[in-house]
Amino acid sequence: MLRWQIAIQEYRGNITIVHKSGNIHKNADVLSRWGLANTTETPSWVPQEEYHMEGICVTDVGTDFFTQDEMWKMAYDEGRFHLLDGIPYHRTKHTCVLALTDRTLINTILHEFHDSVAAGHLSEDSILERVKTCSWWPNWKKDVADYFQTVTDARKQIEPRERNMK
Template sequence: MLRWQIAIQEYRGNINIVHKSGNIHKNSDGISRWALPNTPDNPAYVPTGSKPQILIKGINITDVRTEFFEEVRDSYKLDKNFHIITSLLDKDCKDASLANSMDDIWKKSYEN
């Protein structure tokens, strides 16, 4: 029953569940059938005295506007070459010693 509750939870507020007795509702599905006995040949067998484990798959929703940009911002702080370029741009001048401390490939792009 928990499995079905989780499956239809996202539609809460948009659906109305109505009980129909067995005589009226002839095409019943797995929810209304009798449960299998708790024996070792049952795939859902839980040994007597043990705590049942309920595994729920969750969905992790992140807000791209905050977490993504924070990760990008933090990665820029860790990049040596980017830090040098932003320092050069902040100074609004060409500091030769600072520019020469960049990796060669970055130096070529900066000089052009």
């Protein structure tokens, strides 16, 4: 690209560059598209162990993946999980974030994004955006809303006491 910029620099101001789309390579963005599920019907099918994620949840997350509720199983069957260095990640159209099953880890994430000193007690929408960029679990939006409501209710109970003390 730099070669072309240098080559046409002397003509700057005298030319107009117009893009004309061609008939070849219309699907140039193919690498960022959603991948196909690994099934026998797919041409790129690769046989895998039947329960290849089982050990991860037992050792790292604390709960067996295959004893989780139907929400997890549906997402797994749709090919929305990816295993990287022994850690499960949840894939969406444009992101890949850490998948959580342990309630303790989920509560830690919620605390760090709202109540910690660095978090700044953000609004519910801001917390949703921050959680979305790093982690996923079933019904995560509802959990964030419930956590925010609980914290807001607790703050409302504390504020009148502080006013009376002044």
